[in-house]
Amino acid sequence: MNIINVDAQRVRRQILGILDAWGMAQDLAEVAADIMVETDLLGVDSHGVSMLMMYEDMRNAGMLSLQARPTVVRDRGCTALLDGGASLGHPVSSMAMQLAIDKALEHGVGVVGVRNSHHFGAAGLYARMASSRGVVGLVTTATRGISLVPPRAAEPVLGTNPLAFAAPAGRNRPFVLDMSTTTVAANKVKVYHLNDKTMPSGWVVDAEGQSVRDPHVGMDYVFKRPDGGLTPLGGALELGSHKGYGLAMMVHILAGTLMGGSFSPIRNRTQKPGDPDNIGHFFMAIDPDAFRDEDAFENDLDAAIDALHATTAANPDEPVLVAGDPEAVTHEQRLREGIPIPQTLDAHIREICSRCGAAYVLQ
CATH class of the missing domain: 3.30.1370.60 (Malate/L-lactate/L-sulpholactate dehydrogenase, NADPH binding domain)
Structure with missing residues (x-):
């Protein structure tokens, strides 16, 4: 899976461009973009820029009043x-x-x-x-x-x-x-789907209670099918x-x-x-x-x-962490190296830009 690392400010400009093309008020769009980018910087890839796909579906269905x-x-x-x-x-x-x-x-x-x-x-x-x-x-x-x-x-x-x-x-x-x-959060399954990565056992089950590890099948159970799920x-x-x-x-x-x-x-x-x-x-x-x-x-x-x-660590190379530590480390790393965007997500964003008339600026 090809991944590009994109500077956080560039990701923010991309989100703002799309929200603006959708007609969201500028000041409200800036709040949304800031929160979405900060989410990606913290490593919560399930709830940041990747949410634009779902937001587009909701807008097309007439559910969102962006003004x-x-x-x-x-x-x-x-x-x-x-x-x-x-x-x-x-x-x-x-x-x-x-x-x-x-x-x-x-x-x-x-x-x-x-x-x-x-x-x-x-x-x-x-x-x-x-x-x-x-x-x-x-x-x-x-x-x-x-x-x-x-x-x-x-x-x-x-x-x-x-x-x-x-x-x-x-x-x-x-x-x-x-x-x-x-x-696990539902949109975490989406991240594994975008990265074509096998899911851990126990996240998603079918109607018989059997674990589903294929992320593409898991997407169906979580977002489409009436049986099985998280x-x-x-x-x-x-x-x-x-x-x-x-x-x-x-x-x-x-x-x-x-x-x-x-x-x-x-x-x-x-x-x-x-x-x-x-x-x-x-x-x-x-x-x-x-x-x-x-x-x-x-x-x-x-x-x-x-x-x-x-606390004594089981592995000296992996110190004991406290809630919030992993996200803080990821935030520092991504500020330096950029936010990783899978090729599949990049393609979706290009398509959204094409449909709404926003400039594509990730690359």
């Missing part, structure tokens, strides 16, 4: 609710997280929900916004697709329903956990992860039900052509100073992270 601006529906002290206007989820989610942080710095805690949104990229990007401003962040989102196969089931019923958590340290990098409630967090279907399944539903209750977002199994039965997805998001920020003396939280977290890093 819409986020609006505040309710604002009550330490809580608020925003409406995304059925546009891409990045701008409204960035606004919601920053508002939650502002409220946390004023009240000690801030909780902001979003309704009527679409896919917002990687949840970890918004949690990182909180830690960069010195507060703890928790982010969850409902999802568009149906891909999680519950224990004892032969068909999927929930989405990947991710969550992310970030906490600021003092000397160390922030602790950042970014995860789906399935064994395994719940905690193990393959035959093992049955009721906790992972329950966690996925908990995330939906917070981000979907609480915010007035849709429930994908019901939405997919009732959604008319051109109807938006009405995805819900949940953002919470906590100011450590509301509970601890100044710098006490960060100092204690530093001590905890130091203890984890000091």
Whole structure:
């Protein structure tokens, strides 16, 4: 598989060019492009520039209102609710997280929900916004697709329903956990498909609960077929992860039900052509100073992270890592060497540019 490494600013220009050709307002497009490029720099290739293919499909189906601006529906002290206007989820989610942080710095805690949104990229990007401003962040989102196969089931019923958590340290990098409630995110299967790379066992199962390792067959099970799909967090279907399944539903209750977002199994039965997805998001920020003396939280977290890093490694050449470490290393590397773009993805982007009239600038 041929791969080109592309400078991050060039990738950003490419995304902006396409979003502009699609009619997205410039300031909103810049927010979306910044988040998508930062996602790729962190190594989360499933949620960055490769999402343009899905966004094009959604736009062609009349589901996206790219000129819409986020609006505040309710604002009550330490809580608020925003409406995304059925546009891409990045701008409204960035606004919601920053508002939650502002409220946390004023009240000690801030909780902001979003309704009527679409896919917002990687949840970890918004949690990182909180830690960069010195507060703890928790982010969850409902999802568009149906891909999680519950224990004892032969068909999927929930989405990947991710969550992310970030906490600021003092000397160390922030602790950042970014995860789906399935064994792996659905779009990770897409990355293996684009790279024509065999998937690990246990990610995707067929209707009989047998592992699917061919990424092209896996794409069908995750994105097209009504049977089979992704395994719940905690193990393959035959093992049955009721906790992972329950966690996925908990995330939906917070981000979907609480915010007035849709429930994908019901939405997919009732959604008319051109109807938006009405995805819900949940953002919470906590100011450590509301509970601890100044710098006490960060100092204690530093001590905890130091203890984890000091754990005896099974292989001296592979030191013990803490959540957030791999992404930070990848970020530094990709800033130097560029973002890897598989030949298949590059071809898709060329085609998108041709269809919408945007200039192709990756090479």
